[in-house]
Amino acid sequence: MREGTFTSALHEPRTTVVVGRWLGAALLVCFLTGLLSHVLQQPPTWLRDHLPSHPVNGYRVTQGLHVISGIAAIPLLGAKLWTVYPNLFEWPPARSVLHALERLGIAILVSTMLVELFTGLLNILEWYPWPFPFRQTHFWLAWLATGGLLLHVAAKGPMIGQHWRRGSVPALRQRRAFLGVVTVAAIAVTVTTAGQTVPWLRRLTLFAPRRPDIGELGLPITRTAAQANTTVTPADWRLRVDGPQPYELTMAQLLALPQYDSHLPISCVEGWSASAHWSGVRVRDLLARAGAPPTARVRVTSLEANGPYRIMEMPAAYAQDPLTLLALRVNGRVLTADHGYPARIIAPNRPGVLQTKWVARLEVI
Template identity: 60%
Template sequence: MKLDIRLPDPPAVLRRGPFRAGTFRGALHEPRTAVVVGRLLGAAFLVCFLTGLLSHVMQHQPQWLALPSRPVWGYRVTQGLHVAVGIAAVPLLLVKMWVVYPRLFAWPPAKSVGHALERLSIGVLVAAGIFELSTGLFNIVQWYPWPFWFVPAHYWLGWVAAGAVTLHVAVKLPLIVGHWRRSRAAAADPDGPSRRGLLTVVGAGVGVVTLATVGQTVTPLGRVSVLAPRRADIGPQGLPVNRTAFGAGVLDAVRDPGWRLEVMGPRPFTATREELLAMAQHTVTLPITCVEGWSASADWSGVRIRDLMARAGAPAGAHLRVFSHERFSPYSVMDMPDEYARDSLTLLALMLRGEPLAEDHGYPARIIAPNRPGVLQTKWVTRMEVLT
């Protein structure tokens, strides 16, 4: 015998406002509208998750994983896409939540244990999505009003959001397919805006926020991207910086006239800046790309890392550990795998655009390598160790 349990109707006090029958009418709150917006939002989340995962792996490269140093602009494209799509997802998420929020007032709140778990999973999805997008926005302007470290929190909540999206799509897939295949000429509320009007506004909103911020990566759009946190042509020597020498607490060290680079290996040696300048110099054009999404290309000159390693007697397959004068940073020590250390474009840079490095750009010497995150382009280098 089937047991049919019916919850009582909501009390009269709740049959008002958004709980009133027939409150939400028209195409704007229909499931098909939610499906259309959800497809766009899901695609944005997928791009952000994949590019974010790639960025995390490139910043914290496992020893067993070999990453290519080419194309030189690879990280610039993927991280720029990560930030640009993340910003574009903000209006999509707001509209998606507005379209489906009437379901918050559905009665009964839970029809079964399974339904309750489904609603709970949606709550996790919404919370994770808001967390990822909001903390990402704060990160690109380098404002951290929370007690936890952004990188691991953003990374692990990204997995939570991905899992919640996957579960939500799996549960709702029959409904999604059904509404997507249904006639697009769905009934609209004659007294309200149409679905097409809503989607037009959404598209315009996404276009505006993208155009207003993407110039920090797509440099030709820099002057029209009025909301971009960075411009590629503003900063010392016409290049942006995230952390100044003063902010890093290295001014005394880098201004020391007795500065020497220490290179440890089978044949260790030290070299002054003048001695490094007397070695064979090479000039490369490479971008600096930061996790906040901005990037800019410049001409760098200096000594090839592989030449310094060869002088130190590095064997084939050796990698490099680089130390910065900056001590209180998770990136003050950087490991450089062989694929990057042996690349002809990887330099210990001494000059920027034909001039000595500015202090804020890493004077007296810094790393510049192709297809690497900016946090691994170590500034204010003091020591390098050949590791086998």
């Protein structure tokens, strides 16, 4: 490294440690809430039947925190890299085998974090300009980044401890100004995007890709009927319920059954959520009519011909919850094609991708 290069007084350990603490907190929240989201979408067999349907707003809160913390981590990661980037140009690049391994680990950690946050941001925008599946790749990159972060913290433990407390080194006016700018940047990106989940911040939602209170029937739409090729409902549509005593129902017969109301949020993995008034038939009543035991899971099949969530399995805790409906109306109006006409699932504490639209069949399993 040439003498006189990277001469800012802020390229020093205390600034790095302070920003690193904020970044570490954001990444920890992002990792834990993302792990929960993955478990809810694709639960392991041993956990599948133990997932709770309450609190009703559980997924809304955790997925909202996931996206909020991930967005806040972007300026924090940029600031953290700025404080340490002179080290990237050390010469010689490797002074020993151990030093080379340490630098390799840092390179993997930084690149993994950059890819993780970049792809996560594009997922919020529903733009996927890459050939690999997002959800699986995002999941495993999160483990790689978190493991690398823990190893990095362990390796730098003595230095972090030395500069953790205020007063461990002389105060710098430049440091205070820099940390103030970083704080404002993190707050700004949070406040201007969090309104897609946090209702009282909705008016400040300047940069989020959608407003949850704007859309057909008062709700946004992620996957349209045109995308799912379900704009036209078959004239002979029937809801088929398969179980020990299978049966079919027309729309008129469904409407003749006792109708119930649920005030539930629909919470999307992209980070937005919105509450709505749903009405329809309780799923547990439909299953009981088919002779299903209370411990039975249910497989829900959509009219959609393709799509990763065309078939969804619902554990008994959700299927038996009195708030879980085969919804026929939302906010006092009949479902439109984009919102899942003729019928859709709405259940508490579930990711939006599992609130199956255009339902054709319920199967006791």
